Amino acid sequence: MRPRLDPVTPDGGGLDDGYFIERAQRGSTEAFEVLVRRYRDRVYRVAYRLVGDRYAAEDIAQDALVAAWRALPEFRRDAAFATWLHSIVLNRARNQLTRTRPAGPLPAELPAAATQEPADVVQSSFRDRALRAAIRDLPFELRAPLVLRQFEGCSYEEAAAILDVSVSTVRGRIARARRALLISMRDWR
């Protein structure tokens, strides 16, 4: 006997994604809301890492998840839902970056370590900003795989599936992105 959806806990309890995907594909907004709750942080985080701006990231996350609802009937469950969702986020972020190229100063993000001396705090702050600027300045084709691998913990295979390129291509792009960051970090020594 299949478990009842109602009343559904906000995070869907212990039921797996497949159960809610199937229900959402049939039109259940409740089931879709469970998926939103499960994936909102991940979607937002990827968007934020890609565009470097919280407001733009919120717009992208919102549009991506609404687009996912629209496209859900076409989702084939032989693919991983997270992979499919990530690809939507990346497309939205790419479109957003094509329309607007952020160039302003980046806000502080990392808290200073308590043991740091004031001079070190200043240098650390500049270095962190430089790092985020370096990420932001990467071409999207390098930034996307870097974010997936380095910040989201995707495997090379997962990143390749999301980006719809070969694993060797992903490895090459991530290596180039890492080199670019390395040069940036070296300059702040």
Place this chain on the structure above:
Amino acid sequence: MVDAPLPGRPGRGLPDRVPCGAMLDDLLEQVADSTPPADLAHQGTCPHCRAALAELGDLWTPVRRLAAVDVTAPPTLTSTIMERVHAMAAHGWHAVLTGQPGVTRIAAWVVAVIARRAVAGVPGVGTVVGQVTPPAAALGPVTAEYPSDRPSRAQRGAAAGIGVAGRRVVVRVAVTAAAGIPLPALAEQIRRRVSAEVSTLTGLIVAAVDVEVTDLDRRQPSS
């Protein structure tokens, strides 16, 4: 701090290899991914590799710190998204993107009516079952809605469920068939007719037509 393994400072470039011949990209991947070395015996004794790894580890620390920062979605994100989803589900609109300018929207129940009329014209179809009102959840993320003031009761009897997403539409029809008609052939004919009519009249892409034969109509002679 070990500086030697990254020659080229203060220039912009990085070497492809460290002096022992090991690839810099491999060492950087090892550091960035926190994976074990491919050649443990060599790295354990090679001063060039050890120095390079120490240097790379130090340079990579800010990236690790940045990756460890907890980034969470704004608390209102879910409610904002669900408001839009509920609005889409309630309206049942099917958006057709046109050229320039503007958007054409076709209500899902309009597609249902077109589908019903298409099915009614197929030889061997007895009735398009009027009493079947599939639960919304069975139809798709955006289902045909029949507001009380429109359309007519006859239209409500279309028994055609419409799931829409972007320009694609999935149609579900429930029919009774004349006894003696080969049902697979009948279903195929219904699919072709519905696909052609809906595509021609709406410009939508018919992704699938699901046919449910609910009964045999023994009063209607087969043709």
